[in-house]
Amino acid sequence: MKINYSAYSDVELVALLKGKKADCEAAFNELYKRYAAPVNAYCLRVLGVPEHAEDIFQETFIKFYQHVRSDYAQTNIQGFLIRIARNLCLNAKRDRKQTVPIEELDLWMHEINSYEKREFPDLLAMALDLLDLEYREAFVLREYDGFSYEEISKLCNITIPNAKTRVFRAKQKIKDILTPYMGNILNAKAKI
Template structure:
């Protein structure tokens, strides 16, 4: 009769990940069953982007498994998983921030660029947050993750023409929301 992995502590299961292939798989499956909901919820809340949260969630468990092969003391498996997820989410947010519009490219003389850049980033994030989910989702996948229309269609479960329309409408709404800001910027020139 085999082991009942449900009765084994997280710490013991973690050390079992270094065992035989069969034992390692069963230990991983049990740890995944116990903690996947918490890790996924964390990624979703931090990133506010379901497809990206799923990617980070999967990467978290991949890195967790790879890390288990190294010699390291473990006392809190969920804490370790959330630390990995947090670092990956922070990296993703930094990437997203760095991909936003750079005001230096707009050539706005006699204006505090650092303040304007912060303000524009905040306005852009507010505009994105104001979009309906179906528009926000596709625009983030396209502009921040550089996915093709086909990849986006597969990710959100729709057709390429629908994706194109949603992206077009999302950009239009963002333009409309940011128009007053850019009108104000023209007044400075």
């Protein structure tokens, strides 16, 4: 009889990851189905560069599997995955100092000005790129991954009020950046 792994809790699935290959594979598959989307959203929107985000995304799940197989005692799987992704993203940010040639920057600004041809999520992604990492990360953790302020505070090693402030300021900054385009978006009501 086929086992319905979707009914298993995260803790049960993690226990299966340490077992036989068939169970391990099915458990990993189920965990991947549950958490691939939020992890991918974190990597992509925090790093901003799809190619780098793909690398980090892959490495996150591989490291997660290796951690679980060796020694793992946590129960918050999504938090653990995001923590791995966060460390990898910070390392990548540190190693890949962003230097953008002036010509490229001009081109990019030209692209952002042609907002009429873009959908609002694209504009949002570009607005996120303009935020400082601390605000961007807080916004992504809250809005994309649905973490509570308490979880954000633990992940980012900040206080809960500080986490709340970062998310609020991030939203305000995004709104300020997108204000010139908001009129069109709100009138159109179509793209979002």
